[in-house]
Amino acid sequence: MTLDITLKHVQEAAATLKNVVLHTPTVLAPWLCEHVKGQVFLKLENLQILSSFKARGAYVKLMHLTNEQKQKGVIAMSAGNHAQGVAFHAQALGISATIVMPKNTPFAKIEGTKKFGCTLILEGENLNEAGEFTTLIAEREGLTLIHPFDDPDIIAGQGTVALEMLADVPDLDLLVIPVGGGGLASGMAIAAKALNPKIEIIGVQSAYCPAMAQLLFPSRTFEPETLFSAPLAEGIAVKSPGILTRQILKDHLSDILVVTEEAIETALGSLLTDGKLTVEGAGAAGVAALMAYPARFAGRKTGVIVCGGNIDARIVSSLLLRGLVRQGKLVRFKIDINDAPGVLGQISNIIGQAGGIIFEVSHQRLFNHITLKMAEVDAVVETQSRSHANEIIDALQSSGFPTQVME
Numbered sequence: 378m379t380l381d382i383t384l385k386h387v388q389e390a391a392a393t394l395k396n397v398v399l400h401t402p403t404v405l406a407p408w409l410c411e412h413v414k415g416q417v418f419l420k421l422e423n424l425q426i427l428s429s430f431k432a433r434g435a436y437v438k439l440m441h442l443t444n445e446q447k448q449k450g451v452i453a454m455s456a457g458n459h460a461q462g463v464a465f466h467a468q469a470l471g472i473s474a475t476i477v478m479p480k481n482t483p484f485a486k487i488e489g490t491k492k493f494g495c496t497l498i499l500e501g502e503n504l505n506e507a508g509e510f511t512t513l514i515a516e517r518e519g520l521t522l523i524h525p526f527d528d529p530d531i532i533a534g535q536g537t538v539a540l541e542m543l544a545d546v547p548d549l550d551l552l553v554i555p556v557g558g559g560g561l562a563s564g565m566a567i568a569a570k571a572l573n574p575k576i577e578i579i580g581v582q583s584a585y586c587p588a589m590a591q592l593l594f595p596s597r598t599f600e601p602e603t604l605f606s607a608p609l610a611e612g613i614a615v616k617s618p619g620i621l622t623r624q625i626l627k628d629h630l631s632d633i634l635v636v637t638e639e640a641i642e643t644a645l646g647s648l649l650t651d652g653k654l655t656v657e658g659a660g661a662a663g664v665a666a667l668m669a670y671p672a673r674f675a676g677r678k679t680g681v682i683v684c685g686g687n688i689d690a691r692i693v694s695s696l697l698l699r700g701l702v703r704q705g706k707l708v709r710f711k712i713d714i715n716d717a718p719g720v721l722g723q724i725s726n727i728i729g730q731a732g733g734i735i736f737e738v739s740h741q742r743l744f745n746h747i748t749l750k751m752a753e754v755d756a757v758v759e760t761q762s763r764s765h766a767n768e769i770i771d772a773l774q775s776s777g778f779p780t781q782v783m784e
Contacts, residue, residue, distance in 0.1 A: 382529050382625070384571035387536035387564060390437045394537055398432050401425050403545040403680070408651040413667055413674040418549070420542045423656050423686025427461045427489070430561055430684050431525075434534030435462030438523050439470055441530050447472050452520040454478075454511035456504055456611050457486025458685050459525040464493035475520060477511040479503055481607055485689045505616050526560030527619030536564025542680055543572050550677040551577035555662040555684050556589050556633060557613030559622030565682070566629035579673075580626065580633040581666040583641065583658075586614040590633040592623055599635050609641045609692075612659030612685060634673070636665040644668055646700040648683070655693065660685040705763030707736060709755060709783040712773060716752040724754060724778060731772045734759040755783070 401421050409417040422430040439451070450473035453463040460476045467474035474495040478487065480502060491497055498514075501507035515522045524531060538561065543549065552569055554562040559580075566578045582590050585608040587599040608614050636644075641658050644665035648654045656664075663681040667674055701707035714720045721740070728735060736757040760766040766782065773780040 382532055382536075382564075382567055384568055386529070386533040387540060387568040390433070390530070390533040391537045391540050393437050393440055394433055394534065397436055398537075399425055400541050403542050406652060406681075408647070409664065409667055409681075413671040413679070415674050415676050416678045417667060417674070418542075418546050418678075418680045419652070419654075419664075420538060420680060420682045421654070422538060422682060422684045423654060423660050427458070427465055428657075428686040429458035429462065429660075430535055430538055430682070431455075431458040431462040432465065433462075433537055434528075434531035434560060434564070435459060435523065436466045437534035438528060438530040439463070439466050439472065442472075442521060446521040450474065450518075450520050451523050452477065452511055452515045452518075453523040453525065454504065454508045455525050456614070457482050457490070457687060458612060459523075460490045460495075461486065461493070461687075463523050464490050464495040467495065468493045475514065475518075477501075477507050477514070479507045481611070483611070483687070483689045483692075485687050489687060503616065504614065508617075524619075526558030526563075526615075527621050528560075529621070531560050532564040532567070532622065532625070534564065535561040536568040538682060539565035539568040539572075542682075543569060546678075546680060547573075548678060549573075549576060549680045551579060551674075551679050553579050553581060553634075553663040553666055553674075553679060553681045555610075555613050555659050555682065556580035556582050556618075556626070557586075557615040557659065558619050559589055559626050560619065561682070561684060562630070563619075563622045563625040566625065570629055577631050578629050579666070580630050581662045582633055582635050583608060583610040583613055583662060584635050584637045585610070586616055587633075587635045588616050589618040589623065589626065590635055592618060593627055593630065593633060602638055609638055609645070609658030610662055612657060613662060634666040634670055636662060636669050640665040640669045642696065642699070645688075645696055649693070649696065650700065654683065655686050655688065656683055657685045657688040701759070705766055706761065707757065707759055708766045708769075709757050710770070710773070711781050711783050712754040712756060713779040714752055714754055716750055721754065723776070724756070724773065727772050727776055727778070728756070728758055728769055731769045732761065732765065733769045
């Protein structure tokens, strides 16, 4: 591999991709502008075909294969989005594709890949283990490996995101780019720095797997979050960053910010409720950095890449409900009652008259420390705000029902 990837290569990739992928919109995000006290523009690659930037590099690489390589077929390893890109374009080009994914890949990405007629294998607990298996299969069957990030054609293809973004907003002060293996950040950095040498490039990694940050900034301490076996941003949970990409980013990045799982969840909720955007964990990492470190972007014109939107519906549902809990709009009450006919009806009436909506309720007679003729009611109630929840508590207690909020 060579480090001689230039703006010309990215521009050639853009010509290859013409009429193949979308020029996705770059939009102002008013709620983030207010948060950081600066201008924030989002590049919406979650609206790309296949809902990810990965469709770019995959096509460029496939178009550079020899006829012999195309006839033998290709293999790719991915947490999901690269897999979909390779499978989709390979099917369109008549190339046989084998895709290897870790066993814990989200269902949305598995189903999104299967439908493109590839041979799909779930192997390994993480990307590293899946990658080792992929290499073995490639060598055994003579397949061409389409690497997810450590390849000049892939890097050039991903760099076309920067060409579009700077065409739409030429005077950006900095770019904030999620980093896993580093392919997107490398390609965008090469293109952006060539077009505007003064632009600052900041990478973002998840604290679950800050491997590139540890490599490029060894003097700083990045403690991985080890409590999570299934991170929200699985798309950037790369334990072994690219050899090529780490060299490019070492020369082009000014910083890598590391964000927690909690920060990513908050960013996902904000994008969904404030931006009306469906985004996956890795795609929200850049926004998480802005929300966690607002002073870093104050007074500046910042471009953030929302790099993907493939998220399970179950996660979206939980995200919305957990957001309501954090805002005090979904509250769990523990209410002590006399275990007598009609008491549950009384409680329901009190909550309803106070403007609350009962979301779910359970009646506990056995597993508590109250007297035999009493019971506990766990009621999850939708409220307007924390202060409204307090009003409901007051109404229950004034009617003789001791009530407390369960955290």
